[in-house]
Amino acid sequence: MTQPASSYYQRHIFFCLNQRTNGEPCCADHHAQEAFDRCKAQVKAAGLAGPGQVRVNKAGCLDRCAAGPVAVVYPEAVWYTYVDLNDIDEIVESHLKNGRVVERLLTPPHLGR
Numbered sequence: 001m002t003q004p005a006s007s008y009y010q011r012h013i014f015f016c017l018n019q020r021t022n023g024e025p026c027c028a029d030h031h032a033q034e035a036f037d038r039c040k041a042q043v044k045a046a047g048l049a050g051p052g053q054v055r056v057n058k059a060g061c062l063d064r065c066a067a068g069p070v071a072v073v074y075p076e077a078v079w080y081t082y083v084d085l086n087d088i089d090e091i092v093e094s095h096l097k098n099g100r101v102v103e104r105l106l107t108p109p110h111l112g113r
């Protein structure tokens, strides 16, 4: 049976890497690039990268800047606010690898832009 296009990857994580210069909050001011690089490296090291598995992507502003730095995992549509690289490692190990949401890193639902 043909796989629907939406399942080409089992999971997809998008990191906002937006940089602003007007003084408004942005994820790039909170080491988002470093977090993205770490996630990509950890996913690859764990053998999770590729079709049928996990894809790590850059994104522009996801319009939740007040909660930044943020990343979102699909298809579950789970939003994370991370602090450091240990948080990224936990998201990879728990959610991206084993499908367990990291509750302590969930973005507060009311925080948008």
Ligand code: FES
Binding pocket: 016, 017, 018, 019, 025, 026, 027, 028, 060, 061, 062, 063, 064, 065, 066, 068, 069, 070
């Ligand atoms: S700058 Fe990251 S969500 Fe807007």
